[in-house]
Amino acid sequence: MDPTPHADRSRRAFVATGIAAGSAAVAGCIGGIDSESATDGDSYTVSMAPMGEVEFDSVPQDAFVTFPQYADMAVALGHGDAVTTLFAPYMSGATMNTYYDRLEGVSFEWEGLENPLAEGLSEEQLYALDSDVHFLDPSYPVKTDDDWDASTVADVADQIGPWVGNFHSGVHSEPASAYADSYEYYTLWEMFERVAAVFREEERYEALAEVHADLRSQIESNLPPESERPTVARVTLGDGQFFAYHLNADGYWQADTRPLGARDVFADRDWERDWGTVGYEAMLDADPDVILHLWGITPRYAIGNVRKRLENDSAGSQLTAVQDDRVVPGGMRYQGPIMNLFQLEMTAKQLYPERFGEWPGYESGESYPDIPADEQLFDRQRVAEIVTEGA
Missing domain, CATH: 3.40.50.1980 (Nitrogenase molybdenum iron protein domain)
Incomplete structure (x- = not known):
């Protein structure tokens, strides 16, 4: 694939250390999140395994989402309208609204969202979506799809937008071998804390x-x-x-x-x-x-x-x-x-x-x-x- 049309990423810049195959990524620290650590303009850094340190120069405006926990996190942080894709939209979105119906002023517009896993995750699909952030564990496509490896993941992060996700914390399953050395397991609310840092919504996280x-x-x-x-x-x-x-x-x-x-x-x-x-x-x-x-x-x-x-x-x-x-x-x-x-x-x-x-x-x-x-x-x-x- 020719990456040239995507080389000029003027809307955002980021650095994802440790995504490449064989690297020892800097794993997220359970003890806390430092999203204020960057000193270059308004950029900030979020740390989460297995990605390591991920730097953003602005809050993501559009978010690639697979599993609904990340959509629910976005809604909880006041950024539900950033979600552009969702796994099993009808089941996921309708279920989310089943709960939101009891929260005044809270809802999620899921109709029309594309299921990114309906026919398997493709690199072409991600280039077409051109998302600011991909809320998906990079280990997931590498472990489940023969068309993906750690170098493909790194290309997407470099040319489009970073990965932020941790799938294997679901039941503490084994990650793809490329990420085994950098993997950590998080609770749901530790994961939510890191997603809150991505959206610069730490106060909302703390209140919830x-x-x-x-x-x-x-x-x-x-x-x-x-x-x-x-x-x-x-x-x-x-x-x-x-x-x-x-x-x-x-x-x-x-x-x-x-x-x-x-x-x-x-x-x-x-x-x-x-x-x-x-x-x-x-x-x-x-x-x-x-x-x-x-x-x-x-x-x-x-x-x-x-x-x-x-x-x-x-x-x-x-x-x-x-x-x-x-x-x-x-x-x-x-x-x-x-x-x-x-x-x-x-x-x-x-x-x-x-x-x-x-x-x-x-x-x-x-x-x-x-x-x-x-x-x-x-x-x-x-x-x-x-x-x-x-x-």
């Missing part, structure tokens, strides 16, 4: 992190003793089997379940991939108190239909969770900060109604339930103010 800390404290201080907690299977119903995920494992995929400390019926199973599969016999042997159906609040899986399928199955109908009406919708594993607040509240009420109040139920396609103010676990008005007005 305070809401999150209060919610976590409220949940953790009110959990029942472990022996009194329900057994839970976090699964997605497939064709004759279940795709199973751990509840309490490390990684941001579990950011809405791990703090609840429920007993994972499949905790002793090791999956070959980031998830495993189990049949009806294994589910009956485990027989969880609660089935938390991943993606159950998204348009892709209507939780009412999931319940009917289980009730109409000779084996599924024998499950305790089905008989006790405790097949409940989970959220998205690709969750950003706002999604995480709602999903923590939702899961707390579903697992421990006697501690956090009854979950009112959810109908597919509807907004997140309108929970009375005195039963909400976090302040909707405060979150909306942070997003729409700043900290």
